[in-house]
Amino acid sequence: MSSEQTPTIEETTGPRPRRLTYAALLAALEGLALVVGGVWILVLGLTGHPDDRQQAVTGGITLVVLALLPLFAAQGLLALRSWSRGPAVITQLMALPVAYNLLQADSMAIPGGIALAAAAVASLVLLVNPETTRALGIRGPGNSGNQEK
Numbered sequence: 659m660s661s662e663q664t665p666t667i668e669e670t671t672g673p674r675p676r677r678l679t680y681a682a683l684l685a686a687l688e689g690l691a692l693v694v695g696g697v698w699i700l701v702l703g704l705t706g707h708p709d710d711r712q713q714a715v716t717g718g719i720t721l722v723v724l725a726l727l728p729l730f731a732a733q734g735l736l737a738l739r740s741w742s743r744g745p746a747v748i749t750q751l752m753a754l755p756v757a758y759n760l761l762q763a764d765s766m767a768i769p770g771g772i773a774l775a776a777a778a779v780a781s782l783v784l785l786v787n788p789e790t791t792r793a794l795g796i797r798g799p800g801n802s803g804n805q806e807k
Contacts, residue, residue, distance in 0.1 A: 674738060675793050681784035682735035682775050685746050689729035698720030711744045740790065747785055753778040 696718045703714025728749040734742025753774055760771025784790060791798075 682732040684781045686730040686732035689725045692725035750778040
């Protein structure tokens with residue numbers, strides 16, 4: 659195989675940017691919150707007196723499974739894997755409507771909605787930051803690196 663056919667992989671130099679670490683931390687916290695909420699609903703569904711036990715169990719299991727997306731994204735961000743930004747961004751975009759619904763509630767859910775909205779917006783800002791994209795080796799459109807002049 660010639661050197662022209664061998665793809666070149668740029669290695670990141672230096673430590674992981676703090677912005678990337680903070681984005682990973684926020685994604686991990688969201689994932690852990692989903693796990694806690696899912697387990698809580700599951701336990702209440704199995705031990706309490708829910709209106710519909712099957713719906714409570716299904717909801718709890720669904721939340722625990724959904725928690726895998728931000729947890730894997732956080733792990734990938736910490737390991738500087740470029741694939742991890744996509745799931746992290748998707749997680750934040752999914753969190754925004756949930757935060758909006760929590761903010762519309764007339765209950766104790768409003769502080770949770772404020773916290774979730776703040777975390778989602780902060781994560782999105784951190785994830786699209788140029789320093790973060792460089793650290794992950796993500797190039798913008800038209801910057802494939804193998805253009806001929």
